[in-house]
Amino acid sequence: MxxxxxxxxxxxxxxxxxxxxxxxxxxxxxxxxxxxxxxxxxxxxxxxxxxxxxxxxxxxxxxxxxxxxxxxxxxxxxGGALAPSGAEERGLVAQWSLWAATAVEDDLGKWAYNTMFLPEAERDPKLAAECLARVQTPLAVLDSVLAKQAFLVGDRFTVADLNVACVCYRLLPMELADKPNLKRWLHAAWARPAAITARRARGDKV
Ligand SMILES: N[C@@H](CCC(=O)N[C@@H](CS)C(=O)NCC(=O)O)C(=O)O
The missing domain is CATH 3.40.30.10 (Glutaredoxin)
Structure with a gap:
């Protein structure tokens, strides 16, 4: 054990x-x-x-x-299905995880802080708008990749999907009308029973 x-x-x-x-x-x-x-x-x-x-x-x-x-x-x-199998998948898991952490996380986090978490008087709406605008570029990349494949690595849900979907958590309530592939993939990931358990642990009403 x-x-x-x-x-x-x-x-x-x-x-x-x-x-x-x-x-x-x-x-x-x-x-x-x-x-x-x-x-x-x-x-x-x-x-x-x-x-x-x-x-x-x-x-x-x-x-x-x-x-x-x-x-x-x-x-x-x-191990198991979520684990990368072989050097190529290992590289792609690292690629997507690092990509999410460097291309998406900072802007999405600053947007969330400056629209929701900081006390209203401390929020910077201009910064929030800039961050939301800037993150559209990597999100469009993700959408275009997911137009061609159901998952980020291989033909199954892996830790790459899980890590990127976690970083994209703040997108869940958004319309994402111009990113239908990202939206489909994100909602499918977060509908997994284990994801729902994690959301409930945070106090989300799901
Ligand atoms: N890149 C780190 C970020 C860790 C991080 O910033 N954690 C926050 C909570 S989500 C924290 O502990 N903040 C306390 C502090 O910065 O003093 C990770 O993904 O684990």
Whole structure:
């Protein structure tokens, strides 16, 4: 039996890893520590994650941070259909995960903060609009790829789809009328039972 511990409140990027372990059907423990908890700055926590952030996972004694890397590690370690098979798929999983983290995440996050999360007086509507406009370019790329294939890697849902769909979580309520392929793929990914469990853990009404 693998020993998997996830650290971080589900209403943080930790929901990405909850989705993954639920896909694997693996038993795990969850420490739902909040990302503002001072315990993240104690020597004991910094020893396993010097970034003082969540999520964090400890898997059979291996401590690993970075939400998307945790998912790739889980896929590689436990195998199954979500795992890449061979060097080519491994490369494509890395490609899509890094692409999401570098081309999409920052702009989508800033848009969400400046439209929803920050107190209204601190929001910057101009920055929100700029970020939303800029992220359309990589999202159009994703839409065009998904016009030609059902999944990002191979002919099945893999950790690449899971990681990119996690980063695109904030797109779920959007109309996406000009990106029908992205919309279809995103909603199919988030309709998976494991994804619904992760959303419910965040408190989403689904
Ligand atoms: N790239 C990291 C980002 C980690 C991150 O920024 N986590 C946030 C919560 S979602 C956090 O812990 N913030 C606390 C802080 O920045 O002090 C990942 O994907 O795991």
């Amino acid at each position: 693998p020993n998997i511990k996830l650290i971080g409140v589900a209403a943080s990027r930790t929901f990405r890893n909850i989705w993954m372990v639920e896909e694997l059907g693996a038993a795990y423990t969850h420490d739902p520590i909040h990302y503002t908890d001072p315990a993240l700055k104690t020597p004991a926590y910094l020893a396993i994650n010097p970034n003082a952030k969540v999520p964090m996972a400890v898997i059979d004694g291996t401590a690993i941070f970075e939400s998307l890397a945790i998912n790739i590690y889980l896929a590689e370690k436990f």
